[in-house]
Amino acid sequence: MKYTKSTCVPLNIENVDTDQIIPARFLKATTKEGFGDNLFRDWRYDKQDQPIADFVLNQDTYKGEILVAGKNFGCGSSREHAAWSIDDYGFKIVVSSFFADIFKGNALNNGLLPLVVSEEFLAELFADIEADPSTTLEVDLEAQTAWITGKEENKQSFEIDDYKKMCLINGYDDIDYLLSLKENIAKYEQDRVYAFNV
Amino acid sequence: MSNNKPRTLFDKVWDNHVVQRKEGFPDVLYIDTHFIHEVTSPQAFNGLRNRGIQLARVDQTWGTADHNVPTKDQHLPIKEALSRHQVETLTKNCDEFGVKLYGLGHPFQGIVHVIGPELGVTQPGKTIVCGDSHTSTHGAFGSIAFGIGTSQVEQVMSSQCTLQNKPKAMRIVVDGELQEGVGAKDIVLYVISKLSASGGTGYFVEFAGSAIRNLSMEGRMTVCNMSIEMGARGGIIAPDQTTFDYLEGREFAPKGEKWEESLAYWKSLPTDEGATFDAEFVYDAADIAPMVTYGTNPGMGVGVDSAVPTPESESDKKALEYMGLKEGEALIGKPIDYVFIGSCTNARIEDLRAVAEFVKGKKKADGVNVWIVPGSKQVEKQAIAEGLDKVYAEAGFELREPGCSACLGMNEDKVPEGMYCISTSNRNFEGRQGPGARTLLASPLTAAAAAVNGHIVDVREELTTA
Ligand code: SF4
Numbered sequence: 163m164k165y166t167k168s169t170c171v172p173l174n175i176e177n178v179d180t181d182q183i184i185p186a187r188f189l190k191a192t193t194k195e196g197f198g199d200n201l202f203r204d205w206r207y208d209k210q211d212q213p214i215a216d217f218v219l220n221q222d223t224y225k226g227e228i229l230v231a232g233k234n235f236g237c238g239s240s241r242e243h244a245a246w247s248i249d250d251y252g253f254k255i256v257v258s259s260f261f262a263d264i265f266k267g268n269a270l271n272n273g274l275l276p277l278v279v280s281e282e283f284l285a286e287l288f289a290d291i292e293a294d295p296s297t298t299l300e301v302d303l304e305a306q307t308a309w310i311t312g313k314e315e316n317k318q319s320f321e322i323d324d325y326k327k328m329c330l331i332n333g334y335d336d337i338d339y340l341l342s343l344k345e346n347i348a349k350y351e352q353d354r355v356y357a358f359n360v
Numbered sequence: 361m362s363n364n365k366p367r368t369l370f371d372k373v374w375d376n377h378v379v380q381r382k383e384g385f386p387d388v389l390y391i392d393t394h395f396i397h398e399v400t401s402p403q404a405f406n407g408l409r410n411r412g413i414q415l416a417r418v419d420q421t422w423g424t425a426d427h428n429v430p431t432k433d434q435h436l437p438i439k440e441a442l443s444r445h446q447v448e449t450l451t452k453n454c455d456e457f458g459v460k461l462y463g464l465g466h467p468f469q470g471i472v473h474v475i476g477p478e479l480g481v482t483q484p485g486k487t488i489v490c491g492d493s494h495t496s497t498h499g500a501f502g503s504i505a506f507g508i509g510t511s512q513v514e515q516v517m518s519s520q521c522t523l524q525n526k527p528k529a530m531r532i533v534v535d536g537e538l539q540e541g542v543g544a545k546d547i548v549l550y551v552i553s554k555l556s557a558s559g560g561t562g563y564f565v566e567f568a569g570s571a572i573r574n575l576s577m578e579g580r581m582t583v584c585n586m587s588i589e590m591g592a593r594g595g596i597i598a599p600d601q602t603t604f605d606y607l608e609g610r611e612f613a614p615k616g617e618k619w620e621e622s623l624a625y626w627k628s629l630p631t632d633e634g635a636t637f638d639a640e641f642v643y644d645a646a647d648i649a650p651m652v653t654y655g656t657n658p659g660m661g662v663g664v665d666s667a668v669p670t671p672e673s674e675s676d677k678k679a680l681e682y683m684g685l686k687e688g689e690a691l692i693g694k695p696i697d698y699v700f701i702g703s704c705t706n707a708r709i710e711d712l713r714a715v716a717e718f719v720k721g722k723k724k725a726d727g728v729n730v731w732i733v734p735g736s737k738q739v740e741k742q743a744i745a746e747g748l749d750k751v752y753a754e755a756g757f758e759l760r761e762p763g764c765s766a767c768l769g770m771n772e773d774k775v776p777e778g779m780y781c782i783s784t785s786n787r788n789f790e791g792r793q794g795p796g797a798r799t800l801l802a803s804p805l806t807a808a809a810a811a812v813n814g815h816i817v818d819v820r821e822e823l824t825t826a
Pocket of ligand 1: 426427471472473492494703704705763764767768785786
C-alpha cells in the first residue's frame, strides 16, 4: 500500500463506537473472515434484516476503499473485530480527525490505515464528497501525505511510526518480527530486575 | 536512563519490562501475565497452529470462560449454539496447548478481571494483558495492565512480548472525604464526566490522592476498571498496605521468603517525589454526588440530583433520543424496568455486601427485574456463606451464577428493547445490554436504591432517612 487513490464513503457521525461498527452479538465467530457482512449492522439493516435505504453503505452513490468518519472513531471496546469488519468489507483506509487508541492499533495491525486529518480538512472532505460523490482522495503512504484530487495545494501530512509504515508497505507481520527477537527475550528473562513466581 | 531522576510508578514498571527500545519502533514489552477468554483467543490459537508453534510461556497464561456463559443452570449445556461453540473452542484450545483453564464448573471460574486479583495472580509491578479492554482493572494493584487486540494476543502467546508505544503519563488526584453514599463508582463516573469519554486518549493514568488511598482494593479496581472509559490505555494506583493485606495468603500470591522479597520490591514502586506527568487534574471528593449517566457514552454522566443537560452536538441529541430522555428533565423519579448489579466493575464481594446491607428488610418495587450476578464462583460462594442470598431472596432480587451477563448483549441475559436498566457495569453504549436497551450506569448502592423504589432516587437521602 504505497499509494492509494479512491472515492470515499462518508459517515458523518462523531464517536462511532465499536458496538456500532460490529455489535457484540456478531463476535462469536472463531475465524477472522466474514465480518464485513455485519459491519454497522444495526444502522444498515432493520429488525427484519431489510436494508435501511438512507444508510450510506446501502446507497449506490458512495463507493470506494476509503471510509471517512466523524471525530473519535472506534471508541469503546478493544474488540479487534471492528478493524476486521471494516477491512473485510473492503476498506483500506479510514479517515477521521481523531481515532480511539486501541482501534488505531488494531487497524494498523490488520493492514488498515487509520488516517488522521485536521478537523478543517475533514469538514472539507465531507463537503466535497457530498457535493460530488466522485470526489477522490489520494494517499501517499511513503511521503505520509493525503490530498483531495485537484486540491494538491492543500496537502495534509499525517503521522505514522516508522515501524508500522514499514509493515504496511511491505505487508510485514508483527509476529515474524517478535519471533526474530527470541534470543533477546530469553536474555531479558534471565537478567531482569525482578522475576515473579507465576 | 539517567539515574537519579524521579520516576513515576508507571515509568518504573514499564521500563523494567522493555526488552528492546529502538527509535521509530514500538517498545518490545515483556508480559508477566496473560489472561485469555473465549471471545478474543480463538483466532490467536489458530495463528499459532498455522505457524506450528507453542505458547512461549504457558505458565504465565490463564484462561476462563466468562462473556458467553449463561448465569442460570451452568451445569447444563449452553443453549445458544454459537456461545457453546466459542466456550467449547476455548476448552479444546487450552487442552491442546496446555493452558490452565478455569472454565464452567471450576471453582475458580468467573469474569477474568475478577478472578485474577482474587487468586492473587494480579500483583504489583507486573505487566498484565488480556484481549479485553477492562484489563485496566488490574492496575489497582500497581501493575501495568491493559487491553489488547487479538493480533496482540497472538504476539504475546507466541513471544511473551507485545509491541507497544509508551503512552503519556497523566495523574488524577482526588483528595478529601467522600459524602456518605458516594463510592468508587461515583468517583470514576465523575472524573469521566469531567474529562469526557476521550479525554484520556493516549495516556496511562495514575490515580492518587487521599480519596483514592482510602478506597478498598475493590473500590480501586472499580476506578481502574473504568479508566478505559475516558479513552486512557489504563489506570494504575500505587501499591500500599491495603494492597499487601489484600494479596497476602491468596492462592497464587508469593509465600514465605518470596513474599518478603516481593514486598521489598513492591515498596520501591510508588511514584517518586518530584516526578512529572504530562497532564494532571485535581478534584475534591466532597464535590462528588452519586452519579448516573443519561446518555450513550460513559462521559455523559451527572450527579443524580441534576437534570439532563442540554445537548451540545448532534451526537448528544441522538443519544438523548435513543435514551428517550429530554433536556431539563429530572433524573430523580425516572422509572426503571431492570436493575443489573454485576460486571467486572462492580461484582466483587464488597459490592454484593453493600447491596445486601442496603436492601436488608426492604423489598424491590413491583414490576422491576433485579439481577445480581457475582463476578466469580468464589464471590458467589462467599455471598452464600454470608447469607447474602437470603437477604436478596427476601427482597425479591435474583442471585445468579457468575459471568459477564447483562454487561453486554452476548449471552442469554439481555435487557429488552426500549427498557430502562440501571446498571453497575461500565458501558452505556447503544445496544450494549441488548438491541434497543437503555442503560443508566450507576453505583451498586444507587442501583439497589432504584430497585427498591422502582425509580431513580438520591441514595444519600435514603441513607439519612433510614
Ligand atoms: S463484565 Fe462486561 S466489561 Fe467486564 S469483561 Fe465482561 S463484558 Fe467486558
